[in-house]
Amino acid sequence: MEIRYPNGKKYNLTKVEKKTQLHYGNRGMTLEEDLNESNDYYLTNHIAVIHKKPTPVQIVSVDYPSRSAAVIKEAYFKTPSTTDYNGVYKGKYIDFEAKETKNPTSLPLSNFHEHQVNHIRQVLQCGGISFVIIRFSKTEEVYLLDGNFLLQFWERMEKGGRKSITKQEIIDNGHNIPLGINPRIDYIRVIDSLYKEVLD
């Protein structure tokens, strides 16, 4: 929104105002944007260091017109072999995948790659904290579901069962993350109560 002084001169929003406007004005942010912003908050406040991993690409051809500006001319997206987010909180390894669905009643398991599910299994075997953050975009509800439950639902599918996790199953086995202002998705607070014994 453009704001003008009474004399017609354009008023430039300050950084803080822009940020506030973003928070209140833009409810259309993706789960990824909300999580990146929450991670920025954790980082700035020395709470946790959690980053989204870069998208894996297979680089085929690169032009070097000058040393400082190599241009990738041909590359392909690779299937990720791990989850998207990982980092450290209170010394512990944190690892998660974020999934958003427009489906109001269930999360289709086709949202996950087999590699990612195997990665979650491996992380749990090595004592890491692993989970999925799920947003039902229609209602903006966000849940945290521990990796062990994802593995159970994945195995149910492999045995011929349903190819999705129902929203009710996510409610029953997961934890609602209330939406806040800063951070928007305060998943660390849920982790704090959920993995209390491991974290102390």
Next chain:
Amino acid sequence: MEIRYPNGKKYNLTKVEKKTQLHYGNRGMTLEEDLNESNDYYLTNHIAVIHKKPTPVQIVSVDYPSRSAAVIKEAYFKTPSTTDYNGVYKGKYIDFEAKETKNPTSLPLSNFHEHQVNHIRQVLQCGGISFVIIRFSKTEEVYLLDGNFLLQFWERMEKGGRKSITKQEIIDNGHNIPLGINPRIDYIRVIDSLYKEVLD
């Protein structure tokens, strides 16, 4: 090397033989290759889950000739904001950067981006295990240097001191990682003794 039967027919190496040949035959592997192989070993044996992060690229233009084969037509390398490797060992967060130098007597600090040094500082503040693996390629010696020492040498440079860490300083403050066969660079063993209290 090609191996032939007495009748001249080509002998195809088995998978295991290929692997052995790789280990004994190819001493020219880069530090990254050696580390990836070591990480594979840790993963396969359920010891630790540690991956190299994908190279961060800024994607500018993508062609979609068909859904399954999107081609990235223009992209640029981005400066990494974190270190290259991270993961989990015994529930703890492990984070490191790997640097190889042809310089026989010191590691120039120009090998690090300021972002990476800040990341190491943040990881240490959140209780993570952070270090650098340094290989002197001329002699194939590999050392592990705790992140706190890197920060000290970095600050010395910022105060106008030398722009490198001498090899002697790395020997005095770091830990030699003996080269093995499988895994090639068994840094987890060094971590085990170095961070004993944190890991139990």
